[in-house]
Amino acid sequence: MEVRCDKCQARYRVDDNRIGPQGLTMRCGKCQNTFKVTRAPPAAENTGPVPAPPKAPAAQTTMIFAAPAAPAKPPPRAAAAPPPADEGAGRTVMFPGAPAPAREAPVREAPPPAKAPDPSANSTIVFSQPAARPSPAKAPPATKSAAARPADGDALPATMIFGGAPAPRKPAEPVAAPATRTEIAEPTPPPAEPPDAEAREPDSADEAEREPGPFDKAPPRGLLIGVAAGLALLLVIGAALVAYRRLAPHPPPPAAVEMLASAQADASQDTLASLASGESKARDALDAAGERSRFPEATAALARIEIEWADALNDDATRIAESNAGDPRVAQLQAEARGKLKSAFDLLSPAVKANKESKDLQLALADYYRAQRAPSSMNRYLKALKDDPRAALVQGLALLDADEGAEKAIPSLKAALAADPRSARIHFRLAQAYVAARDEANARAEVEETLRLSPQHERAQALQKRLNPGAAEKK
Numbered sequence: 001m002e003v004r005c006d007k008c009q010a011r012y013r014v015d016d017n018r019i020g021p022q023g024l025t026m027r028c029g030k031c032q033n034t035f036k037v038t039r040a041p042p043a044a045e046n047t048g049p050v051p052a053p054p055k056a057p058a059a060q061t062t063m064i065f066a067a068p069a070a071p072a073k074p075p076p077r078a079a080a081a082p083p084p085a086d087e088g089a090g091r092t093v094m095f096p097g098a099p100a101p102a103r104e105a106p107v108r109e110a111p112p113p114a115k116a117p118d119p120s121a122n123s124t125i126v127f128s129q130p131a132a133r134p135s136p137a138k139a140p141p142a143t144k145s146a147a148a149r150p151a152d153g154d155a156l157p158a159t160m161i162f163g164g165a166p167a168p169r170k171p172a173e174p175v176a177a178p179a180t181r182t183e184i185a186e187p188t189p190p191p192a193e194p195p196d197a198e199a200r201e202p203d204s205a206d207e208a209e210r211e212p213g214p215f216d217k218a219p220p221r222g223l224l225i226g227v228a229a230g231l232a233l234l235l236v237i238g239a240a241l242v243a244y245r246r247l248a249p250h251p252p253p254p255a256a257v258e259m260l261a262s263a264q265a266d267a268s269q270d271t272l273a274s275l276a277s278g279e280s281k282a283r284d285a286l287d288a289a290g291e292r293s294r295f296p297e298a299t300a301a302l303a304r305i306e307i308e309w310a311d312a313l314n315d316d317a318t319r320i321a322e323s324n325a326g327d328p329r330v331a332q333l334q335a336e337a338r339g340k341l342k343s344a345f346d347l348l349s350p351a352v353k354a355n356k357e358s359k360d361l362q363l364a365l366a367d368y369y370r371a372q373r374a375p376s377s378m379n380r381y382l383k384a385l386k387d388d389p390r391a392a393l394v395q396g397l398a399l400l401d402a403d404e405g406a407e408k409a410i411p412s413l414k415a416a417l418a419a420d421p422r423s424a425r426i427h428f429r430l431a432q433a434y435v436a437a438r439d440e441a442n443a444r445a446e447v448e449e450t451l452r453l454s455p456q457h458e459r460a461q462a463l464q465k466r467l468n469p470g471a472a473e474k475k
Helices: 221-247 254-267 272-289 296-323 328-354 359-371 375-385 391-401 406-419 424-436 440-453 458-467 469-474
Strands: 002-004 011-013 024-027 034-037
Touching: 254 272, 254 296, 272 296, 296 328, 296 359, 296 458, 328 359, 359 375, 359 391, 375 391, 391 406, 391 424, 406 424, 424 440, 424 458, 440 458
Parallel strands: none
Antiparallel strands: 002 011, 024 034
16 A cells, blocks of 8 residues: 655555554654554445445454355345354354356446344355456455444454355354454555655664765865865975974074173173183073074174183283293193184184174174284175274274284274273273373273273283382282
8 A cells, every 4th residue: 555654745655464453653764754554444335225334343354355246136145043142253154155157247236235234143244346446556445235243342253254146055153263364355556656765664774765965975086186285285384384493593592692691791801710701601502592593693702702812812922921932831822812713713604604694793703803913804894894883892902903003092992992881801902002002091090990890800910010010019
């Protein structure tokens, strides 16, 4: 039979044999709705004057449908003896009949009206079958012309045998009623058009078929290639950013900057001990900044400390040579001074190539060539530092080393002192310039200021003894 979902109206084809007395519970394959299917009662066919339709036979009844021959006249009905009160139901009554004559043509005749059966007794009911089906899609159910059932309250199982042509009946021995109902009839033919979907019972594991949606299809190959290329590009960009942060030059951390300032403060004391301390702190500042840090100021400061240390060693060698030219310490101090200058150049050479625009490195290179007595190379680097006050110190020291250049060196040294008044190195160099210019008064004043800023300044102490020999003896 054909059923429909009461929610989405989807049509399904169900075998009648699957529908039991309590019906069949189905689940819609489209909307997953659960509904119950029951067998529809057969419709009665008008074959003649029929009495009021009786009630349906009792459950668990055996009905046999056959095509009877058209009788000439209605057969006499033999009344069966009523069963006892306690055995009136659940019996089998057989009615014998004469053999049916051969059927010449499927001529259908309406049977004469039948008398209403006695409701208190079982009887034989003849069901006629139409000669032809009204529709090829579905055959109409057989129609009962008369029905017999037990009286109300005695609806117990019974077996009724419906024969063809009426025949003389003999009383049949009562038999026990079968436990189940058997119906023999032609099955319903399949519908003209297939159902929209397959139904399944709630416990079935089969999935209902549905039309493929937009997400059921595989994406196009071009889209997959584009997505993969985009992801690869993002990964490359991310890796490049990480590499740039790790490998690209970056500013120094604050700790490295503070350490460099402390190194420069120690170097400004201009003593051998303070120069050693300044050199160590400057190297620590470079280590704290890291190899990838862009910190040319620290490299330039370390190189200038090495150059200043070379100047101090040469000052001691000159002072010792004035007293004793053959003193072996003179050569040793001069060799140490050359080593410091070489160390400064090794620091500056690669740093300038990586940072050509750094003024700190250019100033350190100018000071290096000044210490090497190479004025042409010194001036080449000083051209880019015309407005830098630190360039005045390099120019003043270069003039101080030249013959009869002390008087010319004083203005440059004063300019450098104005930019850094607490530098013991500049005060001591200015005192040397005053001594060479034979200005002992200003020389003494600069020496005293040097010792005030750096009490352990060895060369300033020696110069003070030269300028005040009597004061040194009194002390």
